[in-house]
Amino acid sequence: MHISEGVLSAPVLIAGAVLSLGGVSVGLKKMSYDKIPQVAVLSSAFFVASLIHVPIGPSSVHLVLNGLVGVFLGWMAFPSIFVALALQALLFQFGGFTSLGVNTFTMAAPAVIAYYLFNYPIRKARHTISMLAGFFAGVIGVGLGALFVAIALVTTGESFTNISKIMVLAHLPVMVIEGIVTAFCVVFLKKVKPEILEEVGKR
Amino acid sequence: MKAGFKHLIFYLLVAFLCLIFVPLAHAHKVNIYAYAESGRVYSEGYFVDGTKAKNSVIEVFDEKDGTKLLEGKTDEEGKFSFQIPKATSLKLVFHASMGHQAEFTLGEDEVRAAMDAKQPLKASSVKSPSQSEVSAAKKTPKKERAEAAECKGLSESEIETIVGSAMDKKLQPLMRMIVQLQESSGKPKITEIIGGIGYIIGILGIVAYFKAKRSIKTD
Numbered sequence: 150m151h152i153s154e155g156v157l158s159a160p161v162l163i164a165g166a167v168l169s170l171g172g173v174s175v176g177l178k179k180m181s182y183d184k185i186p187q188v189a190v191l192s193s194a195f196f197v198a199s200l201i202h203v204p205i206g207p208s209s210v211h212l213v214l215n216g217l218v219g220v221f222l223g224w225m226a227f228p229s230i231f232v233a234l235a236l237q238a239l240l241f242q243f244g245g246f247t248s249l250g251v252n253t254f255t256m257a258a259p260a261v262i263a264y265y266l267f268n269y270p271i272r273k274a275r276h277t278i279s280m281l282a283g284f285f286a287g288v289i290g291v292g293l294g295a296l297f298v299a300i301a302l303v304t305t306g307e308s309f310t311n312i313s314k315i316m317v318l319a320h321l322p323v324m325v326i327e328g329i330v331t332a333f334c335v336v337f338l339k340k341v342k343p344e345i346l347e348e349v350g351k352r
Numbered sequence: 353m354k355a356g357f358k359h360l361i362f363y364l365l366v367a368f369l370c371l372i373f374v375p376l377a378h379a380h381k382v383n384i385y386a387y388a389e390s391g392r393v394y395s396e397g398y399f400v401d402g403t404k405a406k407n408s409v410i411e412v413f414d415e416k417d418g419t420k421l422l423e424g425k426t427d428e429e430g431k432f433s434f435q436i437p438k439a440t441s442l443k444l445v446f447h448a449s450m451g452h453q454a455e456f457t458l459g460e461d462e463v464r465a466a467m468d469a470k471q472p473l474k475a476s477s478v479k480s481p482s483q484s485e486v487s488a489a490k491k492t493p494k495k496e497r498a499e500a501a502e503c504k505g506l507s508e509s510e511i512e513t514i515v516g517s518a519m520d521k522k523l524q525p526l527m528r529m530i531v532q533l534q535e536s537s538g539k540p541k542i543t544e545i546i547g548g549i550g551y552i553i554g555i556l557g558i559v560a561y562f563k564a565k566r567s568i569k570t571d
Contacts, residue, residue, distance in 0.1 A: 151381065153453040155445075182563050189556040193549045200540045200548075232555050236548045241540050243381050 151199075151237070151252055152301060154245030161304045166250025172227035172257055179224050187345065188229045191218045196233035199243065210323055216290025217331045219260025220268055220283070221338075221345060226260035227253065251301055259293035271335050272346045279339060280332045287331030288324045295320040384410070384446040384454045385534045387527055388466035390520055393458065394433045394527075397426050397446045398535055404430025408448045415443040415457055439464050 157165075180188060191214075198212040219226045231253045237243040244252045263286040270282040299313035338345055382405055386395035393412075397405035410432050412421045421437040436442075441460040447453055506514070 151452075153382070155455070156453045177559070180559070180563070182560065185556050185560045185563065189553050192552045192556065196548050196552060197545055200545055228559075232552055236551050240544050240548055241381070 151244030152248045165254045169250040169253040176225040176227035192229040192233045213291050215256045215260045216263045216287040219263040220286045223264040227257045230257040255297035259290045263289050280336045283332035283335030284328040287328035291324045291327050382448040382452045382454045384456045386456045397430045405448050411445045413443040415441040
């Protein structure tokens with residue numbers, strides 16, 4: 150879900166960059182000293198997830214993990230994902246530097262939304278419900294990400310219904326896999342280290 | 353504990369089934385590679401995991417003035433070839449779906465070299481393309497007896513034809529190898545991935561450094 154360089158027009162790129170800049174600065178402000186290692190670990194997970202392609206039949210899939218990052222980090226998902234995307238662009242030419250702002254926004258905004266929707270139920274609810282919430286956090290992360298990419302691509306002249314259908318359909322399997330992975334991570338971490346889910350920005 | 357284990361197996365099974373029934377090619381970063389040879393440009397589009405990019409649009413531009421020269425779609429193997437439209441440096445822009453795009457520029461000298469190679473080759477292959485170049489070279493002296501009688505050997509252009517076609521044959525596997533190398537070089541290597549993780553930890557270490565400074569000041 151990395152939009153390549155040279156696809157989008159300047160206004161879209163600038164809008165994405167401005168929105169991401171806002172998100173990153175909010176995230177940096179909320180980042181407390183003891184949350185930093187966690188941000189680093191989740192940023193690394195996000196960075197690695199899109200590089201490891203699991204071959205399935207004729208094609209291959211990779212995880213995105215933005216839902217997972219979001220549930221744990223909230224607004225801090227912005228700087229976390231930004232760093233990972235910048236390195237992917239630098240080392241592997243995934244995406245690109247001009248589209249970095251748009252890519253950060255399309256990945257991090259769903260993460261923040263997943264945080265507001267699912268952090269509370271994951272933290273407070275019982276085992277099965279928090280697992281379910283984790284599953285949907287993963288689904289929403291990828292699903293909304295695909296939708297945001299579709300919105301960004303509409304400006305290139307493709308019809309919205311067409312491109313969004315392609316995006317969401319193509320990512321449907323990833324959404325399900327991602328949901329399962331996120332659910333397991335969330336439940337495991339809730340058991341082992343419940344303080345990790347504590348409301349971010351508060352100590 | 354046993355029930356938990358059963359659950360785990362169930363979920364793993366679900367995950368496995370999901371992985372099997374992935375119906376659509378999932379796009380990653382795309383790459384394009386192209387080379388010019390005997391009057392044609394051969395290009396190939398592929399995703400970073402090695403799958404070929406089928407039915408994707410390739411646009412060809414004149415790199416100097418930016419005019420679009422032609423457009424085509426890749427075949428089932430992600431390949432697309434076309435006659436060189438103009439002796440200039442060509443820019444190939446490759447559009448895969450979902451916002452993926454890649455570019456490749458063929459230098460003018462490469463394009464010109466391929467165009468020059470085309471002329472003599474064509475002359476010999478017009479009559480019988482399947483015939484070997486040596487027999488084609490033998491045929492031509494019959495037509496131009498005067499010239500053949502004069503030097504009793506092969507004329508300069510004929511030698512060029514033979515050498516050119518032989519080179520083409522020898523170079524083709526090499527070209528294919530370069531394409532393959534190019535494809536595998538796009539894949540992220542484990543050292544790069546681990547290096548990337550190191551960078552992330554380093555960057556957040558810097559953030560931690562500044563945060564620490566600030567908290568000391570406020571204390």
